[in-house]
Amino acid sequence: MTDTIKTQAKTLTATIDSREVLMTEGMTILRAATDAGIYIPSLCHLDCLPDYGGCRLCMVKVENMRGFPTACTTPIAQGMQISTRTDELQQLRREILELLLSEHPYTCLVCRDKKECTEFMHSTRKVGTITGCNFCPNNGTCELQHLVDYLELSEIRFPIVYRNIPPVKDNPFYELDYNLCILCGRCVRICNEERYSEVLAFINRGNAALVGTAFDETQKEAGCEFCGACIDVCPTGSLSEKMGKWVGQPDSSKDTHCSFCGIGCRMTVNTKGKRIVNVGPEPESRHNPHQLCMRGKFIPGDMLHHPDRVTRPHINRQGKWLEVSWDQALDVIAENLKKCSGDQFGLIGSAHDSIENSFVLQKFTRQTMRSANVDLSPATPYPELIRDIHDYYASSGHVTINDILTADSIHVLGAMTQWSHAIIENRIRKAYKAGKQVLVAASIPTRTVEFSTDYQRYGKGCEHIHLHRLTSELAKEKGGERILMIVGDEIINSDRARDNINNLLHLATRSNNRVRLLFLLAEGNRYGATLAGMNPVLLPGFAAARKKGLDTAKMLGRPKAISAIHLIGDLPVGPAIKKLKFFVQHNMFFTPASKFADVFLPLATTWESGGHLVNLEGSLLPLSAMVPGEDQLMTPAGAVNGIAMHMGRKVLFAGSASNPDRQLIPLVEQTLTRGRKRQTGATESPEPRSRSKNGRLTGKTLQKHHFHYLGNSLPDLVPDLAKVLEE
Amino acid sequence: MSDRSQLIETGKPFKFDAERDAEFERLVKRYPTRESMILPALWLTQEQEGWVSAEAIAYIADRIGTYAAKVFEAATFYTMYHLKPMGQYHICVCRTLSCWLREKQNIIDFLAEEIGVRPGEISDDGRFSLEEVECLGHCGTAPVVQVNGEFHEEMNVEKMKTLLAGLE
Numbered sequence: 001m002t003d004t005i006k007t008q009a010k011t012l013t014a015t016i017d018s019r020e021v022l023m024t025e026g027m028t029i030l031r032a033a034t035d036a037g038i039y040i041p042s043l044c045h046l047d048c049l050p051d052y053g054g055c056r057l058c059m060v061k062v063e064n065m066r067g068f069p070t071a072c073t074t075p076i077a078q079g080m081q082i083s084t085r086t087d088e089l090q091q092l093r094r095e096i097l098e099l100l101l102s103e104h105p106y107t108c109l110v111c112r113d114k115k116e117c118t119e120f121m122h123s124t125r126k127v128g129t130i131t132g133c134n135f136c137p138n139n140g141t142c143e144l145q146h147l148v149d150y151l152e153l154s155e156i157r158f159p160i161v162y163r164n165i166p167p168v169k170d171n172p173f174y175e176l177d178y179n180l181c182i183l184c185g186r187c188v189r190i191c192n193e194e195r196y197s198e199v200l201a202f203i204n205r206g207n208a209a210l211v212g213t214a215f216d217e218t219q220k221e222a223g224c225e226f227c228g229a230c231i232d233v234c235p236t237g238s239l240s241e242k243m244g245k246w247v248g249q250p251d252s253s254k255d256t257h258c259s260f261c262g263i264g265c266r267m268t269v270n271t272k273g274k275r276i277v278n279v280g281p282e283p284e285s286r287h288n289p290h291q292l293c294m295r296g297k298f299i300p301g302d303m304l305h306h307p308d309r310v311t312r313p314h315i316n317r318q319g320k321w322l323e324v325s326w327d328q329a330l331d332v333i334a335e336n337l338k339k340c341s342g343d344q345f346g347l348i349g350s351a352h353d354s355i356e357n358s359f360v361l362q363k364f365t366r367q368t369m370r371s372a373n374v375d376l377s378p379a380t381p382y383p384e385l386i387r388d389i390h391d392y393y394a395s396s397g398h399v400t401i402n403d404i405l406t407a408d409s410i411h412v413l414g415a416m417t418q419w420s421h422a423i424i425e426n427r428i429r430k431a432y433k434a435g436k437q438v439l440v441a442a443s444i445p446t447r448t449v450e451f452s453t454d455y456q457r458y459g460k461g462c463e464h465i466h467l468h469r470l471t472s473e474l475a476k477e478k479g480g481e482r483i484l485m486i487v488g489d490e491i492i493n494s495d496r497a498r499d500n501i502n503n504l505l506h507l508a509t510r511s512n513n514r515v516r517l518l519f520l521l522a523e524g525n526r527y528g529a530t531l532a533g534m535n536p537v538l539l540p541g542f543a544a545a546r547k548k549g550l551d552t553a554k555m556l557g558r559p560k561a562i563s564a565i566h567l568i569g570d571l572p573v574g575p576a577i578k579k580l581k582f583f584v585q586h587n588m589f590f591t592p593a594s595k596f597a598d599v600f601l602p603l604a605t606t607w608e609s610g611g612h613l614v615n616l617e618g619s620l621l622p623l624s625a626m627v628p629g630e631d632q633l634m635t636p637a638g639a640v641n642g643i644a645m646h647m648g649r650k651v652l653f654a655g656s657a658s659n660p661d662r663q664l665i666p667l668v669e670q671t672l673t674r675g676r677k678r679q680t681g682a683t684e685s686p687e688p689r690s691r692s693k694n695g696r697l698t699g700k701t702l703q704k705h706h707f708h709y710l711g712n713s714l715p716d717l718v719p720d721l722a723k724v725l726e727e
Numbered sequence: 728m729s730d731r732s733q734l735i736e737t738g739k740p741f742k743f744d745a746e747r748d749a750e751f752e753r754l755v756k757r758y759p760t761r762e763s764m765i766l767p768a769l770w771l772t773q774e775q776e777g778w779v780s781a782e783a784i785a786y787i788a789d790r791i792g793t794y795a796a797k798v799f800e801a802a803t804f805y806t807m808y809h810l811k812p813m814g815q816y817h818i819c820v821c822r823t824l825s826c827w828l829r830e831k832q833n834i835i836d837f838l839a840e841e842i843g844v845r846p847g848e849i850s851d852d853g854r855f856s857l858e859e860v861e862c863l864g865h866c867g868t869a870p871v872v873q874v875n876g877e878f879h880e881e882m883n884v885e886k887m888k889t890l891l892a893g894l895e
Contacts, residue, residue: 192794201796205804214788214795215734215781222796 014080029071029082030058040084041093041147043100043235044184045072048289049193054185055100057093057147060084068092094151100182101144102158104236108132109148110156130177130237131162138237140249144182165210171219172720173226173242173298178210180238187211187230187239190290196429196451199224223447226724227422228297232280232290243301244270244277255282257613257621258296259352259524259606261706263287263401263423264615267296269626276301276627287401293422294724295707295714302718303709304607304627308589311630314600321590321600326632326642329599333566334646336582336598337369340564346373346555350569350710351523353636354611354623355532355668358525359540360637360652360660361568362533368644368652372549373562375536376529377571377711378704379552381497383537386530389519390542390618390671392505398618398672399484399518401427407484407516409437411470414463415488418447419725420706421520424486441466443490464496464503471507474515483515489705492519521616522705528614531668540664541671566643567593568603568636569710586639589712604633605710610658612665618672620665625658734781734799735811741782743790747771751790761791765801769808777817778809806860814849814856816894819873823862826870830883834870835859837884841891 010025016033023032028051033040044054051073059068063081068089071082083089101109108114109132117134133139147153168176183202188211191200199222203212213222231239244250250270257264266282279300281292313329314321324332337345347365349358365374380386393399404410404427417425425448432438432451440452443463449455458466474483485508491500508515521527533540536549555562556571559579566584570591577583577596585597594600606613608629613621634642637657644652653660707714707725715722743751754767768787772779779802788795802808809817818838820831835857839845842855849856865871868880872887879890 192797198794198796201800203800203803205806214784214799 012076012078014076014078014082016082017084023076025076027076029060029062029069029074029076029080032076033071033082033084038084039150040071041150042072043143043147043182044186046186046190046233046290047283049186049189052185052189056096059089059092061086061089090151093147094153097144097147097151097153098156098158101148101153101156103161103163104144104180104182105131105136105162106156106160108134109145110154130180136180136237137240137245138180138234142237143235168218169242171224171226172723173228173294174231175240175242175245177238177240180236181211182236182238183209183211184235186233186235190229190233195225195227195229195291195426196433197223197225197227200230220724225418225422226294226298227292228294229281229291231297232292241278241298243298244275247272247275247277250277254624254626256607256610256624256626257524257615258292259613259623260295260299260709261293261421262521262524262526262616263421264524264613264617264619264621265292265296265423267292269300271627274627274629275305288423291423291426294419294721299709299714299718299721300607300626303588303714304605304629306589306717308717309630310588310590310600310602312602312632316598316600319595326634327646329601330639330642330646333584333599333643334648337564337566337643338647340582341369341371343371343373343549344563345369345371345566346375346550346562346564347371347566348375348377348552348555348568348571349529349534349636351376351521351526351529351534352606352710353525353529353568354606354609354613354658355525355528356611356658356660356664357568357606357636358529358532358534359664360657361640362535362540363652364640364644366533366539368640368647368649372536372545372547373555374534374549375552375555376526376534377552377567377569380526381493381495383535383551385492385497385501386521386527386535387538387542388501388505390527390531392508392517393618396508396513396516399516400617401518403484403516403518404428404431404486405434406482407431407436408481409439409483411483411485412438412440412442412448412452413467413470413485413487414442414490414494415448415486415520416442416444416446416706417486417488417520420489420522424518424520428486441470442488461494463490463494464500467491467500467503471503475507475510480514483511485515485517486520487517488520489522492521493705519616524615525613527616527618528612528620528668531614531671532664541667566640567597570708570712586636587710587712589717591712601639602630602633603710604629604635604638608633609635612668614668614672620668620672734784736781739782741772741776741780741786743771743786744775747775762793762797764791765793765798766805769798769802769805773808778812812849812853814844815854817856817858817875819858819860819863820846821861821863821865821869821871821873822859823866825866829869831870833884834872834882834887837887841888 012023012025014021016036016038021032021036030040030045040058042055042058044052053070053073056070058071060071061083062069130136133145163179165178188200188202191197199213200211203210231241251272253268253270255268258267265288266285268280268282270277279297281288281290283290312323313326315324315329315332347361349361362374365371401424410428410431412428428438428448429451438452439454440448441456443458443460494500504517508517536551537545539545556574556576559576563580564582565580568586570587570593573592577593583597584599585594586601586603588603606623607626610625611623613623615621635657637660641652715725750771751768755764769779772783784798784802785795788798820834822831838857842850844850844855844857846857846859863871863873865880870882872879872882
């Protein structure tokens with residue numbers, strides 16, 4: 001659609017710094033210059049926000065135009081002759097910057113020893129109060145520093161005004177030091193105009209002006225969602241993550257996708273050595289320009305570098321953990337698993353894992369162990385759920401999260417998007433602000449209700465009744481209104497998930513694609529892992545398996561259903577776990593379930609090993625290895641391959657664990673674009689449903705479904721997260 | 728963070744009285760967006776209560792359909808909104824050029840002595856509060872004093888005495 005707009009809009013020619021540039025009508029000078037690769041300084045402009053014109057640093061000289069218009073607010077016109085860097089402009093900008101800096105600890109910026117200090121770092125660092133760049137968490141990425149270099153500012157004529165405001169450290173994830181704030185307003189605008197969190201505002205006026213919250217409450221009291229957008233847009237070190245504060249300057253930066261929830265946001269991870277310093281969103285991303293959520297922004301570092309992380313294989317010797325080498329651990333596993341092959345064995349993986357790992361894990365189970373008992377934890381209420389969703393996408397086209405903005409009305413069904421899928425929540429809020437109809441139905445009200453035109457509350461566990469009423473109403477409607485239904489936890493994880501989903505799919509098909517469905521999958525790779533075959537009834541590519549296995553609920557439902565389990569991640573302890581003959585846990589941490597494990601293997605997560613995932617839209621997204629991780633960590637694929645070799649069975653993959661099979665990625669791509677290969681003779685299983693009791697959405701189930709990584713509870717790992725979620 | 732005692736909670740719920748309620752509804756039709764009502768609503772509150780409390784800010788935000796930070800922002804920006812209760816008689820003395828030149832300081836000094844309040848203070852009995860304000864727009868008849876919104880021109884200590892006596 002944007003392409004057609006581009007071709008329709010008039011193309012103009014203008015000259016910027018004696019370079020002729022082509023641009024489209026309606027563009028501002030700043031936009032046009034940026035597109036042409038010409039830098040114009042600005043401390044307040046952000047592409048994702050309306051033009052503001054606050055800092056005045058972007059002023060330019062335009063021939064035959066009075067004064068110095070700001071490039072960020074002046075639309076470009078045919079034949080304009082623009083200069084961006086004349087001596088006069090630089091002098092004016094220098095004066096503005098001098099004024100800004102007089103209230104910002106600037107000593108390092110204009111220090112005589114600046115060069116030596118940066119090179120040899122002979123000054124003291126890491127002190128409680130930030131009095132210069134060398135002590136600032138933003139050193140090196142600071143836009144003020146950059147501007148001082150650009151404007152060649154070497155002296156500030158005004159006296160230093162140090163505001164001496166104590167730094168605010170009372171919120172869990174970030175610190176605020178208002179002594180560094182230049183009041184550019186980016187955080188206030190992104191909080192209110194992009195995230196609609198509506199927490200920040202300018203308080204007081206003149207010299208006393210500050211960024212603050214209503215009634216001077218703490219961030220948490222004021223309703224902060226801890227999306228971290230304010231930190232990402234801050235040009236100074238005024239806002240900084242607690243996580244990486246003492247790690248130092250990042251020495252490298254990599255792009256990847258987040259795997260916490262099904263959206264798969266693009267993110268940039270800054271690292272130093274083996275540590276994550278901080279995480280930022282990708283400014284140009286289609287999904288999440290300048291945006292992440294609490295989990296993606298603050299959790300990865302805390303989780304991966306957690307002091308309790310287990311980095312060596314262990315064997316359980318009468319309740320005591322004995323550290324062993326990988327060879328020893330694999331020998332013990334191989335020896336024990338040889339006795340338990342076939343239906344005796346079960347493998348439970350995680351939907352946070354990559355498709356590569358999932359593929360190898362199911363291959364290990366099916367080929368090496370000759371068992372069909374392979375599933376994810378937590379499992380879907382019925383095994384074919386993802387396949388059903390996939391069939392819908394394959395026949396009606398994938399629904400993307402940006403479709404929320406183009407639909408005429410949006411139904412949000414049984415979802416807690418504010419915490420579970422924050423970027424989708426953001427799209428819902430945007431749609432609401434754009435005057436779209438947003439109809440929310442859930443058993444407990446969340447903040448989404450504030451951004452809805454209608455809210456219906458149904459009793460806990462009664463989602464099917466509401467759904468039934470809604471679908472029959474909509475089926476009667478004959479209008480041309482395009483409806484998007486965002487289907488959340490209460491529908492997907494209900495005891496009646498199969499009926500609910502069939503009901504919705506039926507409506508979608510009958511409406512001739514007027515009603516479209518977006519399923520909120522909780523984990524990053526639920527779709528991809530199932531596609532790669534981590535399912536008791538489905539082979540890679542969603543082909544029906546001849547031999548059907550037990551799903552997670554059945555493996556764990558009855559003691560002695562199976563005798564050996566290989567588990568990736570963690571799961572709640574039940575009686576079945578205690579009765580196992582042999583239990584391998586491959587995880588990042590010792591958990592309550594580890595008490596019953598015979599062997600514990602240290603896990604290399606996708607953050608450390610990379611791979612691919614398929615997000616809830618059905619896009620194949622690459623994950624890069626962010627940090628190398630400790631030497632002894634191994635991926636799930638690597639571990640089961642080792643087990644197979646120690647058992648004397650066929651090697652599972654010849655290449656690397658990150659690319660185990662040349663056929664895998666083409667298979668995934670092909671399945672996603674063309675849909676599943678229909679197999680003749682494969683019967684749809686009319687199996688009785690597993691009666692899992694996870695259909696009730698409460699604060700607890702929210703945590704269970706959305707705030708875990710590989711089954712490990714994130715609030716348990718990061719106490720600050722628990723504090724935020726406890727309300 | 729700014730001074731946390733800046734806003735005062737009364738502990739009582741705030742609500743417009745019938746007259747202000749009607750006025751609010753009348754004014755709301757004048758503006759294209761409801762957010763434009765922030766300043767008039769704060770003004771109505773001050774008319775009704777004499778000052779703006781934390782509860783009033785929450786009420787206004789709710790009434791307009793915006794968020795509290797937005798109203799708080801406006802209330803803390805404009806100095807003419809009082810965020811604490813003022814005296815029964817709120818005396819404003821202009822301190823801008825003309826009034827300054829024509830010796831507004833004498834009036835301030837007199838008031839400090841007579842009723843014991845300096846600018847920004849409230850007398851112990853709560854009867855008087857004093858504030859120095861920027862130009863009141865009556866430069867031709869400086870110095871100007873405003874008592875509860877009423878103008879008194881060409882003021883001096885003598886006239887101030889009579890004025891105070893009249894207030895007793």
